Amino acid sequence: MKLKPSECWGLIPARGGSRSVPLKNLADLGGRPLLDYCAAAGLAAERVSRTICSTDVGEIATLCKTLGVEVHDRPAELSGDDTPVLDVIVHFLNDIATREGQVAEWIALLQPTSPFILPEHIDQCIDALHSDPKAGSAQTVIRCPHNHHAFNQRVITDGWVSFRFPEERNAAYNKQKKPALALFGNVVVFRTECALEQRAVFAEPSLAVEVPPLFGFDCDGPIDFEVGKALLAANLIGLPHLPRP
Numbered sequence: 001m002k003l004k005p006s007e008c009w010g011l012i013p014a015r016g017g018s019r020s021v022p023l024k025n026l027a028d029l030g031g032r033p034l035l036d037y038c039a040a041a042g043l044a045a046e047r048v049s050r051t052i053c054s055t056d057v058g059e060i061a062t063l064c065k066t067l068g069v070e071v072h073d074r075p076a077e078l079s080g081d082d083t084p085v086l087d088v089i090v091h092f093l094n095d096i097a098t099r100e101g102q103v104a105e106w107i108a109l110l111q112p113t114s115p116f117i118l119p120e121h122i123d124q125c126i127d128a129l130h131s132d133p134k135a136g137s138a139q140t141v142i143r144c145p146h147n148h149h150a151f152n153q154r155v156i157t158d159g160w161v162s163f164r165f166p167e168e169r170n171a172a173y174n175k176q177k178k179p180a181l182a183l184f185g186n187v188v189v190f191r192t193e194c195a196l197e198q199r200a201v202f203a204e205p206s207l208a209v210e211v212p213p214l215f216g217f218d219c220d221g222p223i224d225f226e227v228g229k230a231l232l233a234a235n236l237i238g239l240p241h242l243p244r245p
Contacts, residue, residue: 001093002102003192008126009050009104010042012069013088014112015079016057020221025060025112029225030232035060037115037242039067041187044119044241047126048108054092072096085109086201093192106189109201114186115228116215116237125189128207136194136203140185142216146175148183182208185216 014035018024025035035053042051052070055061056079061071072095078088089107097103106129108122125138146152151172153164163169172178194203214237219228231237 001097001192001196003105004102005105006130007104008048008106008108008189009052010045010048010108010110010122011089011092012038012042012051012053012064012110012112013085014053014055014057014060014064015074015083016055016060017079017081019081021225023057023059024220026063027225029115029219029228032242033063034115034219034225035063035112036067037239038110038112038117039064039069040239040242041117041119041122042108042110043068045108045122045126046119047123049104051110052092054088086195086199089195089201093196103192105192107192107195108187108189110187113218113220114216115219116217116239117186118211118215118239119241121185121187121209121211121215122189124209125187125207128209129189129191132207135191135205135207136198137188137190137201138207138209139188139202140209140211140216141182142185142211142213144181144183145213146178149178149181151178182210183216185209185211 014025016023021027026033042048050070052072053064054072054074056074064071072092078091093103106126121140128138129135151165151169154161155164188202190201190203195201219225
């Protein structure tokens with residue numbers, strides 16, 4: 001597959017089906033469709049030359065064209081609940097390579113369920129990849145809250161609850177003794193070749209770009225939409241790149 005050196009495209013995977021919220025990618029969050037947020041970030045990122053949405057739904061395609069986002073048609077067989085996003089990415093890359101003869105060296109995966117992406121988050125990941133040719137990807141991360149730490153996790157068996165890692169929990173019983181952990185933030189940028197070779201979006205080795213915790217917000221279910229609206233209404237999230245709704 002021929003690559004366009006030092007070029008990054010933003011890819012938005014946005015299918016129509018959703019178990020939690022009907023047409024989730026078009027659902028309202030703070031006066032605009034959920035998909036608007038990641039699209040605006042991709043379009044505003046200085047290092048992203050094209051922002052493209054892979055979708056199977058006409059309404060989403062129409063919205064994307066209104067926003068200035070390119071549309072790539074996704075076949076029905078890649079639009080199910082259990083379709084791995086990597087399969088969507090592979091189809092997208094192979095199809096574009098066939099049509100245009102080459103694809104970008106880097107792809108930024110912009111997921112609509114991560115609405116609080118800043119353009120600079122994307123650019124920072126791209127810059128990190130550019131500065132380290134050994135890296136397969138770069139991803140934003142947030143610090144894991146103490147209550148969510150792996151050593152604090154429980155398992156439930158027949159109504160009984162116990163620590164998942166009892167020995168580690170006994171040895172590291174307070175915040176100070178636990179090793180620092182991180183959670184995925186809001187965007188991953190991968191080298192196209194590495195992702196295809198490893199069959200992994202988070203191609204290894206992966207560089208960490210830390211972002212403030214609130215920017216790692218995941219908007220997946222009905223309660224998440226209410227929380228997201230509250231964060232926006234309280235001006236706790238600054239998104240200066242967004243056009244007025």
